[in-house]
Amino acid sequence: MKMPLFYGYARVSTSFQSLKNQRHEIFEYAHKNNILIDKIVEIEISSTKNKKERLIDETLSNLTRGDVLIVTKLDRLGRSTVEVLQIIEDIKAKGIILHIIQDGLIIDCNISNPINDMLLALLSGFGQMERNFISERTKSALAQRKAQGIKLGRKKGAIVKSIYDEHLYTIKELLDKKVTISNISKIIGVGTRQSLNNFVKKHFKI
Numbered sequence: 001m002k003m004p005l006f007y008g009y010a011r012v013s014t015s016f017q018s019l020k021n022q023r024h025e026i027f028e029y030a031h032k033n034n035i036l037i038d039k040i041v042e043i044e045i046s047s048t049k050n051k052k053e054r055l056i057d058e059t060l061s062n063l064t065r066g067d068v069l070i071v072t073k074l075d076r077l078g079r080s081t082v083e084v085l086q087i088i089e090d091i092k093a094k095g096i097i098l099h100i101i102q103d104g105l106i107i108d109c110n111i112s113n114p115i116n117d118m119l120l121a122l123l124s125g126f127g128q129m130e131r132n133f134i135s136e137r138t139k140s141a142l143a144q145r146k147a148q149g150i151k152l153g154r155k156k157g158a159i160v161k162s163i164y165d166e167h168l169y170t171i172k173e174l175l176d177k178k179v180t181i182s183n184i185s186k187i188i189g190v191g192t193r194q195s196l197n198n199f200v201k202k203h204f205k206i
Helices: 019-032 049-059 081-094 114-147 166-175 183-189 191-205
Strands: 006-012 037-045 068-071 095-102 103-108
Touching: 006 019, 006 049, 019 037, 019 068, 037 049, 049 081, 049 095, 081 103, 081 183, 166 191, 183 191
Parallel strands: 006 037, 006 068, 068 095
Antiparallel strands: 095 103
């Protein structure tokens, strides 16, 4: 039987935060719970966006069912509710166990926990609300452009430039919220991560 891996995951998004503090908290938690940490993945504010995205994807790809990922707080997983929810869904789908130290939560898809389920349902509600806000702002921006006489869509006989054109405002909104390319691809539900990455490089300065 495979022994589970225990990974710590630390991320700082501002110059006022410290990887050292998160690392210390993870090791202290591990010591109290007789856990031997196999690896700690650290992401600093100076890391490029692609590197940040690659590290979270790489971390999850190295873990399999029954392995454990430990974070100090839920918001260390991502920069927005939508992104955090997407990452949690990926974690649950792979059967990875998530420990959130400061919230006192252990998310294990193999074990039913009413309190955890309620908190995740609440978080999911906030995530849906955030998606709705993004959708409403997208519709509002399109309506405003139409009111200004800007023609929307393609001209008759024109070739569609990209499958992402109709999602342009949503993509921009999510990029502004620092959601990774990988998770934006999953949220909008079209194309591939690589094709979206190429589209973003062409249309946005990142």
